[in-house]
Amino acid sequence: MVGMHTGHDMSGHGGHDMAGMHTGHDMSGHGGHDMAGMHGGHAHHVAQFRRLFWIMLVIAVPVVAFSPMFASLIGYSLPHDGPVTWISPVLGTVMFVWGGRPFLTGAWQEIRARAPGMMLLIGLAITVAFVASWGASLGLLDHELDFWWELALLVVIMLLGHWIEMRAIMQSSSALDSLASLLPDTAERVEGDRIVEVAPDALRVGDVVVVRPGATVPADGRIVDGRADLDESIVTGESVPVERGVGDRVVAGTVATDSGLRVEVTATGDDTALAGIRRLVAEAQSSPSRAQRLADTAAGWLFWFALGSAVVTAIVWSLVGQPDDAVVRTITVLVIACPHALGLAIPLVVSIATERAARGGVLVTDRLALERMRDVDAVLMDKTGTLTRGEPAVIEVATVDGQDRDRVLAIAAAAEQDSEHPLARAIVRAAQEHELEVPASSGFTSSPAEGVRATVDGHTVAVGGPALLATAGASELPVADEWRPTGAIILHVLEDGRPVGALRLADEIRPESREAVDALHALGLQVVMITGDAQAVADAVAEQLGIDRVFAGVRPEDKSAKVTQLQQEGRVVAMVGDGVNDAPALATADVGIAIGAGSDVAIASAGVVLASSDPRSVLSVVELSRATYRKMTQNLWWAAGYNLLSVPLAAGVLAPIGFVLPMSVGAILMSLSTVVVALNAQLLRRLDLSPAASVKRILGR
Template sequence: MKKLVESPKNQSQRSRLVIEVDGMHCASCVANVQRVIEAVPGVGSASVNLTLRQAVVEVDPGTRAETIINAITRAGYQATVPVNEEHASLHDREQAEVAVWRVRMIVGFSLLVPLMLIGHLSPVGSVTAAWWQFALASPLQFYVGWPFWEGAWRRLKYGAANMDTLVALGTGTAFVAGLYHLFWHSSGMMFVDAGMIIAFITCGKYLEAMAKGRASASIQKLMTLAPDVANVERESQIQTIPTGQVRVDEVILVRPGERVPLDATIISGTGSVDESWLTGEALPIIKQAGSRLYAGTMNGEGAFKARVTVAADATSLAQLIELVRRAQESKPQIQKLADRVVAWFVPAVLTIATLTLLAWGLAGDWTLGLSCTVAVLVVACPCALGLATPTAVLVASGRGAELGILIRDARALELGGKLTTIVLDKTGTITTGKPVVVAVDVVGEVDDSMFLAEVAAVEQLTAHPLAKAVAAYVRQQNLPPAEADDLTNWPGEGIEANVNGAQVAIGNERLMARHGIALSDAALSAIDHRRENGETALIVARAGVYAGTIFVADELPPSSYEAVEALHELNLRVMMLTGDKANTAAAVAHRIGIDETMSEVRPDEKESAIRNLQAEGEVVAMVGDGINDAAALAIADLGIAIGSGADVAIESADVVLVGRDLAAVPMALKLARATRRTIVQNLAWAFVYNLALIPLAAGILIPVLGVRVPPSLAAGAMAMSSISVVANSLLLRVRRLQ
């Protein structure tokens, strides 16, 4: 497998820091942290991800991580640099968060149920009942709801506000109002509202934490593929040590049923290895001395020793995880709209809440005004805005990784839904790039077996790709080649050698003419017909007489037919780009169902071809695998590289297909379209929810219809808004893409 992550040599002088940030609960927190980081001298840019709880920072040389961490800490958050970024403790932190919210939720509802029963069953004006309500509401407020109070206080110390501020103000106002009624009217009024707000929001945070954990399950699955320990040969003994401590060039032992711990090359032994997670190949691959092994693949049969080629943090699996992680860290353009809204969201809600209180109070009903104010504070939900995009990107990039579709940046998911044209390179992309024998036409008295044996004898004397194709075909027929000698090479014409006392010549018409060998009209007609279909003719003569023709073509795998059909179903303009001659290109395009071709395009002209399409207003994706595709992949709106292609092609692409299956291209585009649709749905829901519920909570319909949103219902709605966004994103895990 080729390198999937750009090496430091190719990066700019700025370095990249990953900082874990705890204490973020909503989009306002993300905006605060990003603003604080970008204010640090030496910081070029920052991308803060709520779902991953981390910030990715581009810094100038000499900028220390401690400076950024101190700035984040001063803003009221907790920040650390992970010791090992690849195995950062995201999963453990997620599980810890789920456990914390689970306990608080259980305690919250254990207190809320009797609180509500007392409120509904006790006589009106009961002092004892009021004090019992106070006793139950207090731990609800200050134990179950403590994370909101703590978060609000931290933000307040640094002049900021977030969701915690809204919740603390809302539930705190209700609790203080309850105290007022308790001491001045001997009533437990408002304690139930305060308790319901805390309990419902806590339940929502618990469900949200569980959903976010499922969203990041894909990358966790990848991280568990490689074993933690390896069997290493040291001092003539097999020692079991942590994988991270194994050095390059050390020898490891892989037993049957074990996963390969590191990328390595077999030096002894044989086995069959399941590489399905890496290549998509369903059947085990036979491995022997000299074969490459990849970390995370499963050894089925046999044991072997292998020499480690790269360290644990540079294996193909580690690079894949890094690629997925970077995609999850990135933000599509559509998120910028949400970021702009979030910047003024909390201040706007606080303003609306204040105006609501004043409006109802001055109208003569301060009690109703207080209830509506609490509802406004509680119903407003910046969480949904903050989770709308990152959860969708997180789930999509993980789903893609499971399918062998590696998304380098969230921008690719956004652009994948806007494409109008897709350009496919022919050799190595549509075709396998490996010529194969497609037909053998033998004439005269020589039988097929002798004909092939003599041809193979000549072809095995040269390293030409067409010669290798013929030799491979003869081996597949289980025919032993004859003995050949006295090879003569005719550049641009063919080759000839002596086989069993007869001169065998293999080449084109010019070689036949050189020896005065004539072909029948039928033979020439058959050759011309097959050439029109993109095949190459190897004309064979034996002892000065035409003996037959072998036809060779670049193989078209079945997946290419399926891919082109699926791309047409996506209403895309499908084009083929190739350096081949027009007739060869047209033949391949006709066979596979492509309507438009750009043939005889030199490598340096591919970029111009893509630019010309863009000038016509097309949004273009380019699919390729070779070094000569790199510029076109880079200039295309969306570059898609075949994972087994050249490093430079992979580094120029936005999406990398791990295997050689072209059918993964329409799958990737379907995933991108589904992700973009999910992000739009999430943001639309978050905006509509807030635009609709905040006015309702403020009591805008009370004068007209007598309808209002009580604080308890507002709390439930706020919790469900975040849960619905995460749940909608999780649907990407089961979306049908094939």
């Protein structure tokens, strides 16, 4: 709406330039990572660990059953010689080589990279158990060191843990594949008088496709025929269908719920909004994270803690004259200290968070931005296109004495209905919203200086600005003096040369904006508005919305300076803009949030992109950031705290009072911690991130 009230030529409405009011951003050029390969990798790992787990579980049964140590624990006897004594060693070796291979390979990679972590600890534990068990089986070591059954349990439990981990990670990536699966298998393309079924991949820009009731839109496009309620939840996160008609854009993957459409294709394949969303989420899931780096550092420290504890355990138990117990305790320490849960704690939370966000219409392109959002205390919102729709709307109708408001609006719409001008469309739309019967018109003419003229019900109706009144020798309505300070566009309606009414048009405030501002206040955040409009216009909007602070008359290139000003005041700033001239400010802010719909969703300078134009979606980002941080903290405390407490128990610090933690129990407890971390992260899936749900949680509405 920049220039809406600045006095530039408006081509047909004398005095107001609406050009460039709301330009979009094409997402097709946005770089990203191919998620197909990434997800394929997860699927491969899931299948690998699932297959290995079941095979090893079957092999583990005889290994455990024919283990002398297990038999003595349960209370049954086994032959002391013969082929039976070799069942556990032989099958145990198979388990170590085959079932343990993923861990041994991972351990070797960590050694080569000089980055000790969880795989090295697992590899070390099963290797020590394997060597000790063969020593016992061959009579070289005490028979108490027969750990075949513990080795079998360890391999099986570790495989189960990794299977759970990989499956959880794959499920969190599944939103991306569900995006792809939203596209229909076939599309109906219009070819002359025929309708031909083709694959969506075969569609080209300019093709016209038929979308039947209940069918899915196969590619981004523009409606050329028909009107339907479209389920756009995959793009906006909102489940309420939105009415779309001729000229409106539609996005691949959305569903025509009630009637059919004809759509001209404007983007296909990688250029569609759906493909762009997949790229954005893929980038988010591969972007670095401070919390992840913290977890990696913790895993490295835990390795040295475990290794040091194992060495001390071995020395102490050997010094007290129990070398066999020293081996048992050392192995148990190495098993307990495995940072499996720690390695899962952060990536799983962030992965689920980005997936939940994508389903709620919040696309996280930078994980650091998501983490930073919880610290934000000032939200700077661009007025045009963010708090307002970025397009004119009829706000008020005034009439001269004796004239009916509905009739004035109806005849104005009749005169304007052949015009493609933004103001003309706003007038026609207002008449439709008021369900007025718009009469037919003829003889339509348009003058860049004056406005439009047409014959309506035998009368000459003209709609225009000051030049129109001057030509007709008429005066403007007194109400114009009240409207002008707010920066409104004022058009007069003349019938047979006499003024019958006036229309006040302005950039329409989004109905959701007030709720968004109220909820941000409830969260303890300051709301600041920035706009290139005059102070009077900005103040009028700020007063309606309850905004704390206003920066008005700001040129696009100066917006980033205002962000810096707030930061210098000690505030952590989130900048929300629709991307039009907002890129520098979005990049300067602590968190840049781009608000835009459909295919306009890729704005490189923003860390978070809102797929819908609903400003309440900002609340979802704040809530998601805070919830994600809580889960990360809980998981880190559980994973690291569990290890720090259990390692001393495994080392035998309570042995003097008769408590020694068995190795098998240690392995089970360690895997249990992994399951707890995974389940805790899964609780994030219960968070409904739709704008309406966020408002309800915060304001109770």
